[in-house]
Amino acid sequence: MPTGQPIGEREREILTAIVETFIATGDPVGSRTLARSNREGLSPATIRNVMADLADAGFLEQPHASAGRVPSTEAYRYYVEQLTGQASLSRQDEGMIQESLHGVSDVQEFMERTSHVLSLVSHNVGITVAIGGPKNALEHVYFSRLGDQKVLAVVVTRSGLVRDRVLRLDLPQNDLDAAAHFINDNFRGWTMEAMRSELARRLEQERSVYDRLMASVEQLYRQGALAADETAQVVFVEGAANLVTSEQDQKRLQELLQTLEEKQKIVELLGAYLDAKQEAVRVVIGLDEALPSMRNFVLIGAPARVGDDVMGSLAVIGPTRIDYQHTMTAVSYIARLFDKMLNESE
C-alpha cells in the first residue's frame, strides 16, 4: 500500500529507470547499476536513499535483505501511467501484422489471425474473444432438417458472426422454413437479447393464435437454437509456448497453461476488465485478483470494435516484466486496423 506524498521529479526518474532495467534484465536492480546508467551522475549512495524512500512508499520490494530492488505492482501501475504513449511499431512488426491480416473480411477469421499475430509481435500470449453475446443484432436465422431427429440451426448476426448448432428435434422442413421466416421478418435487426425476451413474451401470450407455427418456434426456442449466449463465444488463445521461460517454476507454468485452456475463464477475465466504453488500450496489472494462477501477469487489451459496435476484445497476456510500450502500441494498432478493415468492407 503506497504511503507518503506522490513522488518528486527525481524519484520519478529513478523509479522508471528501475522498472525499465528490471524489465530488460529480469534481475533485481541495485544502486550501483543504476548509478552507472543514469545520465545525471548521481552517486550510488544518493540513489540508495531514494530507493529506500520508494521502498517505504510501497513501490519497491526486496527479494532478500542484500539484493537489489524489484518493482512492486504499484510501481508498474505508476510506470504505465506516466508512459507517454508516443511510439510506433517497427517496420517489421507492422509488415507482419499487415501481411497476416491482409484480405480478411470475415470477423471470425480476423480474430483468429489476430490472436496469432498478437502472440508473434508481443512474444507472449495473444487472445481474442468474439462476443456472440446478447448485444449483437440479428441478421437472420436459418433452419434445416438434417437427419431423422436433427435440425441444424444457423444464426447470423449483423456483424457477420455465424453460429451453428445441431438440435435434437423432429420437425418437417416446412415448419422449419415457416419458423425461420417468422423470426426473420419480425426480428431482423433486433439484439439477440431483446429478441429472446420478446419472443418469450409472445409465446406466453399468443400461444393460441399462431398455433402450428408458434409451436415450431417454441420448440426451436426451447432447444436454444436462438441462444447466442456465453457458450457461443469464440475464443482464440495463441502463443502459450511463449510462457515457457526459465523464471517460471513447473507448478506455476502448469497452472497457467491450464487456466488458458479454460476458455470460459478467459472470456470472463476479458469481460471483467475490458470495458466496452473505453476507447483505448487498457493495461491491467495484478491479474491474480481474478485468477490466482495469473500472479505476476498483466493484461494489455482493447475492445475490438467496428464503428460503434463492440465485436469482442483483443489482448495480450504476459508477465509483469512485459515490454509495455511496445505491446500497447501493437494492441492499439491492431485494434484500429480491425475497425478500419472491417468498416470499409461493409
Next chain:
Amino acid sequence: MPTGQPIGEREREILTAIVETFIATGDPVGSRTLARSNREGLSPATIRNVMADLADAGFLEQPHASAGRVPSTEAYRYYVEQLTGQASLSRQDEGMIQESLHGVSDVQEFMERTSHVLSLVSHNVGITVAIGGPKNALEHVYFSRLGDQKVLAVVVTRSGLVRDRVLRLDLPQNDLDAAAHFINDNFRGWTMEAMRSELARRLEQERSVYDRLMASVEQLYRQGALAADETAQVVFVEGAANLVTSEQDQKRLQELLQTLEEKQKIVELLGAYLDAKQEAVRVVIGLDEALPSMRNFVLIGAPARVGDDVMGSLAVIGPTRIDYQHTMTAVSYIARLFDKMLNESE
C-alpha cells in the same frame, strides 16, 4: 537396429518388466531392482546377463556407463505388440467419459468434448480432428447476402459437419438462392470432391446455357464457397498443460507447445499415421520421424467413424513413458462410443 534372434521367454519377461517399471518410475532400471520385483527369484547377476543381451539386440540403452537401462524405441514397439489388449476402464474413467459426452448429437461438439475428455483420462494431450475433407457427402448449401459486398456461405455435410465462410462477393439474394437451389438439387449426396470436379466440368462446357444462374454459381465456386478442403478442418488440442513435467527441459517443452499450436501439422500427423482402413487403435512410436520436436513422444489414436464413414480421428499424444494399456483402452472405448452415439441418433 535390432539384431539377433527374436527373443526367448525369459528375455521377453524381463524386457516387459523393464519397460513397465521404467514407465512407472521414470528412472533407468537396474538389475537389482528388477531382481526384487521379479516373481521368479532370479539373481541380479542373471538378469544382468540377459540385459546385456537385450542391449546388444537394440532393445535397451544406457544413459551412461554405470546407470540402469532404459527401453529403446524398439523396446516400446515390442512391448506394445505383445500387449494383450485385455483391459477395461475404471469405473471413474468410464463415468467421466459418459458424463462429458452425454447428450451430444453434434459431431463437432462431440469432437470438442472428446479432445478434452481424452486429455483428462490420459493425463496427456488429447486431440481430435474432424475431416472436412473431400470424402464427405454434401447435404446442402446455403448462401446469404450479408452486407454490401459480403456473402455468407454455409455448407452442411451429410454427417452434420457445418462450415461457414464469408466471401467478398456482390450478388443479389435472388441469384444466391437460385444458385443454392441449383446445387442442392443437383448435388445432394455427392462427395464434395466429385461435386467440385463435375461442377468444374459443367462450368466449362455449358457456360452459355444457364447463363445468369451459372454465372453466380461460377463466382461462388471461384471464391471457394464450396471448398471443403484442408482449411476447413477442425482441430481440437487439449491438455497441453500435462506436458509440463520435470523431465522436460525448457527448450523441448517450448518447441512441443509450439508444434501443438500448428494445427496444420497436427492434421498432417494424424493423417499420415491413422489409416482410415484400419479398425482398431493404433500406436505410433517414434513421432520424431515426422516432427522433430516430438522426439520421445508417441501417438495413440483411432479413426473416428460413424458406420462406414470416417469423420476424423481421435488421438492421445504423450511421452514414450505413457501408460499404453490404459490409454489404448480409453481411446478405443471412446472411438466405439463415438460410433454408437452418432449412429443411433441418425
Next chain:
DNA sequence: ATTAGCATTCTTGAGACCAGAGTGCTAATG
C-alpha cells in the same frame, strides 16, 4: 543535501567429498 567509506548480509558458483546404485568380469557352484 550529497557522497564516501565501511562493516555486514546474502546469493551464487566452484570444488571437494561421499554415499548409493549399477555395471562387467571372473570364479565358484549345483
Next chain:
DNA sequence: CATTAGCACTCTGGTCTCAAGAATGCTAAT
C-alpha cells in the same frame, strides 16, 4: 552349462565449505 556370488570400478547426485561479488544501511565527511 546355466546361475550366482563377489569384487573392483564407474558414474551420479546431494551436501558442505569457501570465496567472490553485489547490495545494503549507517555514519561521518564534504
